[in-house]
Amino acid sequence: MENKTGILIFSRSTLAECSVKKFNGNHSFFESQKKRLEALCAKTGLDVIWFGEKHQKGKNFGERFCHSIASVFSKGYDSLIIIGNDCPQLKFNHLQSSIKSLESGNASLGRCFDGGFYLLGIQKKHFKYSEFINLSWNSHKVSNELVKSLKPKVEIDFLSIFKDVDNQSDFLSLLDFSKQLYTDVILILKRILKFFNIHFQDPTLFVKEGVTGVYFNKAPPSV
Known part of the structure; x- marks a missing residue:
């Protein structure tokens, strides 16, 4: 019998994300x-399980995240690819790479520049709730x-390091990665920042002007 792999999307709904991450363009971006x-x-072709805020249980992020993984594993999955919805650089080839890692018996990890991660591919036998719950979540x-x-238990295949979006500063800094973004994200950024008259091949100009301009000043505190 082949191992059963699923994709767990651990993410709030668009409305819930926007209520927490209050930056200009948030609704268009998360939608x-x-x-x-x-x-x-x-x-x-894998099963997809979307764990929104209505399904998550726990007092903090770590408890909700770990409960979600344990809950899906209890449904009979042997391995999971866990992702969120705040990394616009994630593409199909990264999911493919994670699937191949799991098929070869390895784990996979896509790390973020802020020290978090946007993708985790892990087998059920390597998931230890008591260890995961004690990690420094949201740090x-x-x-x-x-x-x-994980290293003492399994070999880890590392994916590219990417940017996730938690606040206005993160959103603006996506322009540094314009060549890795989908067209719709670029269009959202251009529309929100009103930079239609500036050549888009120099993203540094966008970030510099955006950070010092009116849109940055309107940004809420980081969550």
């Missing part, structure tokens, strides 16, 4: 992310701690 993830995941330490936890 486009939702549609793209649905299409990318469907392309893999710059969590991906390194996760690596230390």
Whole structure:
């Protein structure tokens, strides 16, 4: 019998994300992310389990995240690819790479620049709730701690390091990665920042002007 692999999308709904991450363009961004993830995941042919805020249980992020993984594993899956909805650089080839890693018996990890991660591919036998729950969730330490936890058990295949979006500053800085973004994200950024008259091949200009301009000043505190 072949191992059963599923994709767990751990993410709030668009409205819930927007209520927490209050930056200009948030609704358009998260709505486009939702549609793209649905299409990318469907392309893999794997089961997709979306764990929104109504399904998550726990007092904090770590408890909700770990409960979601344990809950899906209890449904009979042997391995999971866990992703969120705030990394617009995630593409189909990254899901493919994670699937291949799991098929070869390895784990896979896509880390973020802020010390978190946007993708985790893991087998059920390597998931230890008691270890995961004690990681420094929502901190710059969590991906390194996760690596230390998994390394004695399994080889880890690392994906590219990407950017996730938590606030206005993160959203603006996506322009530094314009060549890795989908067209719809670029259009959202251009529309929100009103930079139609500036050549888009120099993203540094966008970030510099955006950070010092009116849109940055309107940004809420980081969550």
